[in-house]
Amino acid sequence: MPKCSRRHFVKALAVGVGGSPLLSVFAATPWRYFTVAEAERVDALCEQMVPGDEDPGAHDARVVRFIDQQLRGPYRQHQADYRKGLMGVDETSRELFARGFLELSWEEQTEVMRALESGKAKGNTWKNQSASAFFNLVRNHALQGFYGSPRHGGNRGYASYRMLGLDYPQIIGQNRYR
Amino acid sequence: MSLKRVNAVVVGAGAGGGVVAKELSEAGLSVVLLERGGWPNFEAHDHDELISQRVTVLGNAFGPDDRRHRRVVSNGNGGWRVVVPSDGAYNNNAACVGSGTVSYGAMAWRFMEKDFKLRTTYRSVAGSTLEDWPITYQDLAPFYEKAEWEIGVAGETGADPFAAPRRQPYPMPPFxxxxxxxxxxxxxxxxxxxxxxxPMLRNSVPYRGRPACxxxxxxxxFACEVNAKCGTHNTVIPAALATGNCQVRTESVVSEVVIDDRGRACGVRYFDAENRLQYQTADLVVVSASATETARLLLNSQSKLFPNGAGNRHDWVGRNLQGHxxxxxxxxxxxxxxxxxxxxxxxxxxxxxxxxxxxxxxxxxxxxxxxxxxxxxxxxxxxxxxxxxxxxxxxxxxxxxxxxxxxxxQEMPVFEARVEVDPVVKDDWGIPVARISGSRxxxxxxxxxxxxxxxxxxxxxxxxxxxxxxxxxxGVSGGQHQAGTCRMGNDPKTSVTNPHGQVHDIDNLFIADGSLHVTNGGFNPALTIMALGYWVSDYIKRGWKGSRFRS
Missing domain, CATH: 3.30.410 (Cholesterol Oxidase; domain 2)
Structure with a gap:
């Protein structure tokens, strides 16, 4: 019997179970850990951490993909922090602006970020989880995804290395960006 | 059942152990060099900043891994927490053949003359166990020289007016x-x-068969992509293997130095790559597992005469943990x-x-x-x-x-800055882990x-x-420059080994790593650890009688 790959397995299940809504959501998500809605929020948080300007930001560098991959690997222990923290971000957004984080303007999002960073963010979640600790976690992960090696899913197109004028891979005697 | 007896078993293939393996096998002793990690592999992690030995957010490039290894560290308020190797508080040194000499920056410092005589130079310091080394710079100078020439150092001879006198120039020109x-x-x-x-342990010109940086x-x-950085993994350990007298066993985790009822080391127990417990007997044992792991191993080696651990009769093993x-x-x-x-x-x-x-x-x-x-x-x-x-x-x-x-x-040694063995927490092999506490x-x-x-x-x-x-x-020191936990000295009551790295009261047990440092210099310690490897080996060779070691 040929080895059954994950893709075949999912496909077979999807056919077999037919229209199960749960499974179709599972099969459709491009993420390893996040739900589609969570990934959108992480993407927006990371873009605040490293905004696009004349150089790509976290969104264009696909930092969310980096974080999603690591949450199935070395960052496994932070899965719950993200799941709960992302709910907290929306709670704080509603407290401040009566809308979810994704519905806010850039400036309003920045204000939510400041509230999280200061640890003074309002919301049920932050009664038993530190908002500033979550903020620091996302910031560190965003900077790792943006400035780290592209092999882990972020820093797409060597975005940050290009910004700094660092050849990658570095080939002595040759300079590709300048 | 035990494995075929050898003359010497060396625990840890880093800066100290690699040198010892080469020196003893060249002198004709049969040597087994045990290393808990594998051979370093540049390709595995390439130039990946997030998995290096400097930034470990996705893990340590050269181990140890987070899955099987842990330590306990003081949180400073009387409590303890368990940490994994990628956590900075773990005080990690690379776990691979060559250890830190694979991924270090490779600065090649000789300590200064006064660094061996701090007590004499500055007198006593309150709250510190500050002491002179029992050996002088002059004692160690020929062995610094040997390290510089055999492993390879690039530097400008005579350029540092404060440096101690030297006989030979550096073997390679400076960068x-x-x-x-x-x-x-x-x-x-x-x-x-x-x-x-x-001065750098890195080739400024092609040297001894390896290319220039x-x-x-x-x-x-990182490991060097072109093999221009000089560690023990690409110099002395290959030389040891070339003698035909040395075997390197990787993925070998030592749990205990076995000491018999008469107070002699019989060999070591270790878990091999398949996690089988092995017993390697030997005429003599050299521990060079770094200041933290050497202390842990000695403390975990309890016997009739040394119920608190090998060499620990006076409670000095694990004390005076220093770094920078x-x-x-x-x-x-x-x-x-x-x-x-x-x-x-x-x-x-x-x-x-x-x-x-x-x-x-x-x-x-x-x-x-x-x-x-x-x-x-x-x-x-x-x-x-x-x-x-x-x-x-x-x-x-x-x-x-x-x-x-x-x-x-240059840190002042503190008696309460220490490595102990945790009473509860064990690693993946069931060996009690190191527990680190104290402050600078x-x-x-x-x-x-x-x-x-x-x-x-x-x-x-x-x-x-x-x-x-x-x-x-x-916070407590340690890190990659960890040292001081098995201090050498003349008085068995205030040191763990004699001036030659021979553990007091256990004539065929030696230490050859940074644990021996009485003080740790105001310098990166790698070259000094290598020199001590030669120094300890020289003493062993002089006392070796062909079948066993006599002190």
């Missing part, structure tokens, strides 16, 4: 300064200081100072190692190795943004315009602040328009 080095050289001369090129951006934290507080300053410049020429650190001064007014000791100052992009994202002046537009703008504007001068403070001596903070101010003044003279200092905290 030229990069742009940072040139700017700092001029400024140091204007300040009346004495700058010189840092290509000066890439990645060095400290690194203090210095950053400076921002109006023009590019970064030229993408690695490894980055090229220039040093030893003007502040000794003779600082009203202070005990000091340290070397040097420009820093290249800070890669993620590491640099954590470097900002006080009060600067740690995220957002301004943070990114700083990265873009100053990545090439930021210079760091920094150096290791206040003198380290004071000297650190002094060095930081000197670093800042140097950067200002070099034209930095904005500077800021970085000091040290009181």
């Amino acid at each position: 030229p300064h990069n742009q940072e080095g040139l700017v700092l050289e001029k400024a140091a001369q204007e300040l009346g200081l004495h700058p010189f090129p840092i 290509i000066k890439c951006r990645y060095c400290v934290g 507080a690194y203090t210095g300053a950053f400076g921002l410049f109006e023009e590019d100072r970064y030229d993408d020429v690695g490894a980055g650190a090229t220039i040093a001064i030893c003007d502040y190692n000794h003779g600082n007014p009203g202070m005990v000791g000091g340290g070397m100052l040097a420009n820093e190795f290249i800070r890669l992009p993620y590491l640099f994202s954590g470097i900002r002046p006080p009060g600067a943004a740690s995220w957002g537009r301004d943070h990114k703008e700083f990265q873009r504007k100053y990545f090439r315009r930021c210079v760091r001068v920094v150096g290791p403070v 001596h206040p003198n380290d903070i004071e000297v650190g602040n002094f060095l930081a101010a000197k670093a800042e003044a140097w950067l200002k003279k070099a034209g930095a328009f904005q500077t800021w200092q970085t000091g040290a905290g009181r």
Whole structure:
């Protein structure tokens, strides 16, 4: 019997179970850990951490993909922090602006970020989880995804290395960006 | 059942153990070199900043892994927490053949004459177990020389006016300064200081069959892509294997040195690559597992005569854990100072190692190795943004315009800064893990602040328009420069080994790593650990009678 790959397995299940809504959501998500809605929020948080300007930001560098991959690997222990923290971000957004984080303007999002960073963010979640600790976690992960090696899913197109004028891979005697 | 008996079993294939394996196998002893990790493999992690030995957010490039290894560290308030190797508090050293000498920055310092005589030089220091080494610089000098020539050092002979006398020049010419080095050289001369090129365990020219350094951006934290960095894994350990007398067993985790009822070492028990418990008997045992793991192994080796651990009759094993507080300053410049020429650190001064007014000791100052992009994202002046537009703008504007001068403070040994064995927590093999506690001596903070101010003044003279200092905290020391936990000495009541690394009362048990350091110098300690490997080996060889060791 040929080895059954994950893709075949999912496909077979999807056919077999037919229209199960749960499974179709599972099969459709491009993420390893996040739900589609969570990934959108992480993407927006990371873009605040490293905004696009004349150089790509976290969104264009696909930092969310980096974080999603690591949450199935070395960052496994932070899965719950993200799941709960992302709910907290929306709670704080509603407290401040009566809308979810994704519905806010850039400036309003920045204000939510400041509230999280200061640890003074309002919301049920932050009664038993530190908002500033979550903020620091996302910031560190965003900077790792943006400035780290592209092999882990972020820093797409060597975005940050290009910004700094660092050849990658570095080939002595040759300079590709300048 | 035990494995075929050998003359010597060496635990740990790092800076000390690699040297010992070569020296003993060349002298005709049969040697088994046990290493808990594997052979280093550059390709596995390439130039991946997030999995290096310097930035470990996705793991340690050369181990140990987070799955099987752990330690317990004091949280400073009487509580304890369990940490894994990628956590900075673990105080990790690489777990692979070559250990830290694979991924180090490779500075090749000889300690200064006074570094062996701190007690005589400065008298006693309250709250410190400060003592002279039982050996002098002159004792160790021939073995420093051997390390420099056999493993390979590039440096400018005679350029450091404070250096101890030497018989032979460095075997390789020095590395030229990069742009940072040139700017700092001029400024140091204007300040009346004495700058010189840092001696490096890295080939400036092809040497002993390995190529010259290509000066890439990645060095400290990584294996060398072209094999130009000189560690024990590509010099003395291959030489040991070439004798036919040495076998390296990787993925071998030693749990115990077996001591018989008469107080002699019989061999070691270890878990092999398939996690089977093995018993390797030997005529003599050399432990060179680094200051933390050597102390842990001795404490875990309990016997009738030494119920509290081998060599621990007077409670000195694991004491006096030292490392280096690194203090210095950053400076921002109006023009590019970064030229993408690695490894980055090229220039040093030893003007502040000794003779600082009203202070005990000091340290070397040097420009820093290249800070890669993620590491640099954590470097900002006080009060600067740690995220957002301004943070990114700083990265873009100053990545090439930021210079760091920094150096290791010669720390005062503290009896309560220590490695113990945790009573509860065990590693994946069921071996009780190391537990680390204590704090730095206040003198380290004071000297650190002094060095930081000197670093800042140097950067200002070099034209930095904005500077800021970085000091040290009181937290327990250790890290990659860990040392001091099995101090050598003449008095068995206040030391663990005699001046030759031979454990008091156990004639055929030796230590050959940074654990022996009475004090740890104001320098990176790798070359000193290598020299001690030669020093201890020399003593063993002189006492070797063909079938067993006689003291």
